[in-house]
Amino acid sequence: MTAQPSVAGPAASVGRIWAVALNTFREAARIRVLYGILVLVVASNLLALVMGEMSIREETRVARDVGLAGISLFGSLTAIFLGVFLLYSEVQRRTIHAIVSKPIERWEFVFGKYLGMALVLSVLVALFGLAMALLLGSQGVAPSLAVAKALVLAWAEVLTVAAIAIFFSSFSSPFLSGIFALGLFALGRLTPDIEAAAATAQGTWIPAVATVALELVPDLHLFSISGRMLDGVAVSVHGEFVGWGYVATALGYGALWILGLLAASSLLFQRRDFS
Amino acid sequence: MREPCADGALGPQVALSLAASVSALAIEVRGLEKTYRTPFRRRKVEALRGVSFSVERGRVFGFLGPNGAGKTTTIRVLMGLIRPSAGSCRIMGHDLPSQVARSRVGFLPEQPYFYDYLTVSELLDLAGRLFGLDRATRRRRADELIAKVGLDRARSQSLKKYSKGMLQRAGLAQALMNDPDVVVLDEPTSGLDPVGRKEVRELILELRDAGKTVFFxxxxxxxxxxxxDEIAIVARGQIQSQGTPRELVGQSLQGTEIVLRLAADAANSDAERSLAAPARAARRIADELTVTLAAEDDVDAYLALAHGLGAKVVSVVPRHETLEAVFLRQIAGADASGSAREGRV
Known part of the structure; x- marks a missing residue:
């Protein structure tokens, strides 16, 4: 009888997740749209510089704001694109047949796909940040700790949005997954505004529905806190920004949502037939 | 099979593992059913209706059926791609779709779709990682298999540039990466040219000679x-028959073909007419008379008659039903009973 390698245990499990992640990274790195998005981000930073030049004594402020918004927006859109495309294409193109017939658990496959996607998105956010830093540097604006923290928060947001997209992709078509993920992204960004609107609608069923609905949506505005009020204090990358404690808490919050969404995706994926 | 913990000295897991490892069967499928619902009309479609069969270790098992018979569905259930509605499968004594069972199997999907941006080396490395092989083993196995399936020259090309036959060979290589005990091949010769088909057939026999069980x-x-070595014919989601090729085709003797060489003066004579009379068919070419006796005819008595008339026996060949005839008859039978059942419903 053939000596078989062990397939049980955490080390073997990590090995399989890593194998899928590496392959996903390879696959995603070949998607030309990503390079287009990178160009768009650089363009948005250039636009930010132009807009800054047009403003009076607000050059740096506008450039930073538009640059960070571009990273957050394009990063999240890329996350949705990859999330809904990469998992679905495995099923659609039947490449998954040769994978899940091997001793890999379905949850390992889902986590591996996510990890590979997270690697790609992390590289992209790093490149976005580098492009912004270089363009700001060319205008004589030195990098600041506040911008670094904002970048880390944007990265966490992008990874959370990727998990949302994977979740919908585990049971739905790319089109519907994209719509659902975009909707959740928009809702997640608007949670304080929805809360405020619901609070004004006193005496109706709206506040109760809004409260329940907001519990089901990740609070993505926590990751783009610049320009908002936090505990009654205005925070901004141009002045008083959040501390590392807040960043760590936001990262933990994002990680919990990511784990929850991936667990739910794995359960849904577990039940799927691959015909 | 040993009973778990029969000797009382082994722990339950060790004993179960031992029991699994000594099972004489490589594949056991019992009462497999799969029912789908169509997307909009929610019509019930029974893809598998109680499929049961078993495959002994070290044998080549052919799973034969027309398109849509349930072959691929059965294989996808075996490989954990589809969950059965009812029934169970075991591979090398381990329940499917357990990880241990899948670690003992190599699988070539029908019309293999692989990541076309990978080279064959990268594909095999990925397969090796999923089987938990270490780096050195992955490299060694990949080199061996690439040479074995004849893709040495194309090893640096991406799979996108491969022909159908080359993809099939790459698929076979990834299926063998874990040196499996059981190899499951879904339509391995489909779409290949005669040379490619011959190569695949030779590889299957080579695997059997190496002690592997091949299910295709x-x-x-x-x-x-x-x-x-053994065949199961499947149609309309049910096994119609199972046995060795000889058992399947040898059960019904169709007749006996006898070639006689007539004596020089016997052609166009009473002797020829006497020899042709008891036969179901007879034709003469030069001095050779070929006759076909019915299955129920007494061959010995006929040979004695021929001998008595001075004819020499050149050959006696029993004519059995061909596999094709058995196959077509069983498919027709399955279709008829299926139509009758649908009519009743």
């Missing part, structure tokens, strides 16, 4: 007949 599906009768 096909609708190409000649491939199955040539290499399978």
């Amino acid at each position: 599906s096909s609708h190409i009768l000649s491939d199955v007949e040539t290499i399978a």
Whole structure:
């Protein structure tokens, strides 16, 4: 009888997740749209510089704001694109047949796909940040700790949005997954505004529905806190920004949502037939 | 099979593992059912209706059936791609779709779709990682298998540039990466040219000689007949029959073909007419008379008659039903009973 390698245990499990992640990274790195998005981000930073030049004594402020918004927006859109495309294409193109017939658990496959996607998105956010830093540097604006923290928060947001997209992709078509993920992204960004609107609608069923609905949506505005009020204090990358404690808490919050969404995706994926 | 913990000295897990490892069967499928609902009309479709069969270790098992018979569905259930509605499968004594069972199997999907941006080396490395092989083993196995399937020259090309036959060979290589005990091949010769089909058949026999169990599906009768030790014919989601090729085709003798060489003066004579009379068919070419006796005719008595009339026996060949005829009859039977059942519903 053939000596078989062990397939049980955490080390073997990590090995399989890593194998899928590496392959996903390879696959995603070949998607030309990503390079287009990178160009768009650089363009948005250039636009930010132009807009800054047009403003009076607000050059740096506008450039930073538009640059960070571009990273957050394009990063999240890329996350949705990859999330809904990469998992679905495995099923659609039947490449998954040769994978899940091997001793890999379905949850390992889902986590591996996510990890590979997270690697790609992390590289992209790093490149976005580098492009912004270089363009700001060319205008004589030195990098600041506040911008670094904002970048880390944007990265966490992008990874959370990727998990949302994977979740919908585990049971739905790319089109519907994209719509659902975009909707959740928009809702997640608007949670304080929805809360405020619901609070004004006193005496109706709206506040109760809004409260329940907001519990089901990740609070993505926590990751783009610049320009908002936090505990009654205005925070901004141009002045008083959040501390590392807040960043760590936001990262933990994002990680919990990511784990929850991936667990739910794995359960849904577990039940799927691959015909 | 040993009873778990029969000797009382082994822990339950060790004993179960031992029991699994000594099972004489490589594959056991019991009462497999799969029912789908169509997307909009929610019509019930029974893809598998109580499929049961078993495959002994070290044998080549051909799973034969027309398109849509349930071959691929059965294989996908075996490989954990589809969950059965009812029934169970075991591979090398381990329940499916357990990880241990899948670690003992190599699988070539029907029309293999692989990541076309990978080279064959990268594909095999990925397969090796999923099987938990270490780096050195992955490299060694990949080199061996690439040479074995004849893709040495194309090893640096991406799979996108491969022909159908080359992809099939790459698929076979990834299926063998873990040196499996059981190899499951879904339509391995489909779409290949005659040379490619021959190579695949030879590889299957090579695997059997190396002690592997090979389970393959096909609708190409000649491939199955040539290499399978045992065949199951499946139609309309049910096993119609199972046995060795000889058992399947040898059960019904169709007749006996006898070639006689007549004496020089016997042609166009009473002797020829006497020899042709009891036969179901007779034709003469030069001094050779070929007669076909019915299955129930007494061959010994006929040979005695021929001997008495001075004819020499050149050959006596019993004519059995061909696998093709058995196959077509069983498919027709399954279709008729299926139509009758649908009519009743």
